[in-house]
Amino acid sequence: MTDSSSARLHSTTVVGIRVGGKVALGSDGQATMGDTVMKHNAKKVRRLYNDTILAGFAGATADAFTLFERFEEKLQQYGGNVTRSAVELAKDWRTDRYLRRLEALLAVGAPDRLLLISGSGDVIEPDDNILAIGSGGAFALAAARAILKHAPDVSAKEVVEEALSIAADICIYTNHHTSVLEIDAREDVA
Numbered sequence: 541m542t543d544s545s546s547a548r549l550h551s552t553t554v555v556g557i558r559v560g561g562k563v564a565l566g567s568d569g570q571a572t573m574g575d576t577v578m579k580h581n582a583k584k585v586r587r588l589y590n591d592t593i594l595a596g597f598a599g600a601t602a603d604a605f606t607l608f609e610r611f612e613e614k615l616q617q618y619g620g621n622v623t624r625s626a627v628e629l630a631k632d633w634r635t636d637r638y639l640r641r642l643e644a645l646l647a648v649g650a651p652d653r654l655l656l657i658s659g660s661g662d663v664i665e666p667d668d669n670i671l672a673i674g675s676g677g678a679f680a681l682a683a684a685r686a687i688l689k690h691a692p693d694v695s696a697k698e699v700v701e702e703a704l705s706i707a708a709d710i711c712i713y714t715n716h717h718t719s720v721l722e723i724d725a726r727e728d729v730a
């Protein structure tokens with residue numbers, strides 16, 4: 541039997557891609573506690589900084605909301621500079637006593653880059669403009685790479701949707717209730 545105070549919310553698959561002048565970031569909607577599905581349509585991706593930046597989380601839900609808020613504060617503080625905001629958040633996350641206990645990953649999609657931000661101080665920009673995190677992340681990453689290799693003209697949103705669907709067929713912590721957000725990478729971000 542699981543003690544509810546130590547039960548953890550497990551989820552998810554988040555995948556992001558930059559292709560064809562667009563950035564898309566999406567996730568499934570399943571949230572589980574222990575071996576029970578608690579929610580089917582959780583929203584794990586959101587728009588930040590005047591709808592010009594996308595962010596998604598994998599990990600404990602309350603921790604992710606804290607990180608969204610902190611990241612948005614950094615974006616405001618550094619005028620929307622995604623890289624600087626990510627590095628400063630990662631530094632705080634690694635050194636702050638409260639933040640250090642947070643267990644989540646953030647995936648960030650901006651017009652000029654994709655970033656993974658972790659509590660261990662990592663800020664990683666993928667080489668191939670594809671980013672995936674969470675329990676189904678490896679499945680979604682492989683699917684997105686295969687889709688782009690064999691269908692290079694498909695849209696960013698379509699790649700994310702299909703990669704999430706493939707991950708949901710494999711990962712027990714991922715479902716087919718998806719949310720996908722998109723921004724135009726060609727728009728000038730002030």
